[in-house]
Amino acid sequence: MSAIPSQKRYKLTDTVDFLVIGCGASGAVLARELAHNGFSVVVLEQGPWLTASDFTHDEYRHWTQSLLTNDYRKQPTTFRKTPQDKAVKQPHSLHRQFLALSRDRFHRGKQEGHDHRHWLHRLADNLRRPRTLLHQSRVRAGRLRPGGREPLRSTALQAVSTAAHAGEVQRSPL
């Protein structure tokens, strides 16, 4: 887990017994079993070789940016419900697929007019009217974002969802 182990190397011109394509739940088992049974095996895996130090608990990178799956920007997929429909490009990550659902499926606070768009409309007001002198000085010093403390989740949602629709969020490299 801690490092990539040294391993047998084959040349492209070597004709190995088995070429296994994919090193996941199935391919890794097949490679292990076939090699164990005496055959020469090359496994071609499209993903990178990750080690323990690549794994963090950063929810944003793992969930929002789908760190451990294909990069949807490089390998987009399209979706349609029936063969008669025109397929459209799917959102760029699992998280954004959830967000696309969430507009209907997880819509909350709408009845109070408290969704993230509401907060966005209030942004200008917040900028004009800082609530306290302390707040005002912190905003000036750049230590607080305009808009103050409360809409942390709203800004996150707004930033991620609008950027997702505009295709702006950059996937950070591994």
Place this chain on the structure above:
Amino acid sequence: MPVKSSGVLFERGARKLGYHPFPAPIAIISKPYQGRIPCQHCGFCMGFGCEMGAKSSPLPYIIPQAIATGRCEIRPESYVHKIELDQHGRAVGAIYFDKSGRENLQHARAVVVAANGSETPRLLLLSKSNRFPDGLANSSGLVGKYLMFNTDCLAMGQFEHPLNEYKSIEVTRLIHDFYEIDPKHGFYGGGGVDARFLFYPISFPMWGLPQHVPQWGSEFKKAVNKYFTRTMMCAGHTTSLAMENNSISLDDEVKDAWGLPAMRVTYKDHPDDLKTCKFMQDRGMEILEAAGAQERWTTPIEESTFGFHLLGTCRMGKDPKSSVIDIDHRTHDVPNLFLCDGSSFVTSGRGQPTETIQALAFRAADRITALAKKNEI
């Protein structure tokens, strides 16, 4: 593995209703094993890599054993886009892009594709030739067809005391009392219900809270404080019926970064699958009530627009007209080409297919070895 709060409450509720909860089978080690560190209960299992190596994915466990044989090389960042044939219609190897984007052909006596239910059929469809104009090993026309996802549904409950569900493994208790739903209900299906939390600190405030909670402000903050530690869910994992229209195919317009046709997914749930979902969600809500939840809520049952389990797209069977591979995982059309992964399934079972996929891989390795030793490949 120690039972989680959700497991204790689930067991309590399910028993009250006369169901039969049992410990969830999990492939995570609880004690040191073969030099691996046991689970530290950090709570970041699903969607994350396990830096402890306690989660028995192939990385800490199977891959080192494969390499230790001294006969196996694993080449990462190798993107295969064509299986090459000779003039007799036998596979001679595969062409792939390496990390630098260079195309290589690796020669082999036999090829085993294990890229799962979406990339396996895509690779066959990409591997067109004069002999196979509709895609490799596709004389049946069924490569990519009969895609199945498994449906899922959520029922959530908030309890009086903190459950601290963010800790430890995903699931510790489940029921299979409705593995076969009585056909008297008027639809076909079945599945399991398990106890879990599912969310993380960002995703829970975004998607996990009940509908009445405002999206920002002090009330939102209070709600996150209250619900995050006190919420659990009953998740249903259920059947997707096999339907020919649901498929993986190549997109006509969209290309990937290598210029290859992108994957096109066509999918519409069978009405019975959605009824099964609703049925299982109702059972989850009952269990939460019986367990003493103070508040319960659900997310709507909707048609799938993406899937986690990718099954059925190169189905196994004896008849070359109605299947892609035979019982040895050999394609009916190419004698030295084997396919083994979720694409081999003919039904979706009841969800959670990975262990079945791994079991199939062990079985396939035995059958392929036997064929090779008899010189029948």
